[in-house]
Amino acid sequence: MRTAINRFEPFWGLTLQDQINRLFGETLGRASEEGSITTWAPAVDIYETEHELVVKADLPDIKPEELDIRVENNILTIRGERRFEKKVTEDKYLRVERSYGSFSRSFSLANTVNPEAIRAEYKNGVLTLTVPKREEAKPKQIKVNVEAPAMAAGR
Numbered sequence: 001m002r003t004a005i006n007r008f009e010p011f012w013g014l015t016l017q018d019q020i021n022r023l024f025g026e027t028l029g030r031a032s033e034e035g036s037i038t039t040w041a042p043a044v045d046i047y048e049t050e051h052e053l054v055v056k057a058d059l060p061d062i063k064p065e066e067l068d069i070r071v072e073n074n075i076l077t078i079r080g081e082r083r084f085e086k087k088v089t090e091d092k093y094l095r096v097e098r099s100y101g102s103f104s105r106s107f108s109l110a111n112t113v114n115p116e117a118i119r120a121e122y123k124n125g126v127l128t129l130t131v132p133k134r135e136e137a138k139p140k141q142i143k144v145n146v147e148a149p150a151m152a153a154g155r
Contacts, residue, residue, distance in 0.1 A: 040099030042078075046107065053113050053131040057105065060125035067127065071115040077106045078127065 045056045059067070061082055068079040084100040109115060112133050119130045 039103070040082075040101065041103055041105055044105060044107075051133055053109070053133070055107065055127075055129040055131070057127045057129075058125065059122070059127050062125075064122040067122070069118075069120055069127075069129065071109065071118065074109045074111070074115065075106050076109055076115070076118075076129070076131070077104060078129075079104045 043058045047054050055076065055078075057078055059080065059082075062080050066080055068077075070077050070079075079102070081102045082098075082100050109131065113131045114134050115131065117132045121128045121130075
C-alpha cells in the first residue's frame with residue numbers, strides 16, 4: 001500500500017499579483033491588529049534647473065501653518081502631520097486608505113545652493129520649495145575672442 005503525500009500549496013491557483021497582495025495583506029493586517037501605527041511619507045519630486053533646485057511634496061489636507069521646514073547642516077527637512085478628522089464616526093467609514101499621522105522627510109543639499117534664500121509656496125495641496133543656486137555655482141558662458149590671423153611679415 002502506497003501513501004501519497006500531498007504538498008500544501010497555500011497559493012495554488014493564484015496569480016503572482018494575487019500572491020503578493022495576499023502576502024502583504026496578511027502581514028499588514030496583523031500589524032494593524034496589533035495596534036502598530038504605520039508611518040507615511042509624502043511623495044516628493046526633486047528637480048534642478050539652471051538657476052535653482054526645486055522640491056515638490058504632495059501634502060493634501062495639511063494646514064500650511066502646521067508644516068515645519070528647516071535647513072540644518074545642509075539637510076533640508078520637511079515635517080508635519082495629517083490628522084484623522086473625526087467628523088464622521090469610525091463605524092461609518094467603509095474604507096480608509098489614506099495614511100495619517102506625523103511625517104518627516106529629509107534631503108541633503110549640495111554646497112552649490114543657497115539655503116538662506118529658500119522660497120516656500122503651498123498651493124492645491126502641493127508644497128513647492130525653491131532653493132536658488134549660489135552665483136558661483138551657476139553655469140557661465142565664456143566668450144571666446146578670435147583674433148584675425150597675423151599677416152606674414154615681409155609680404
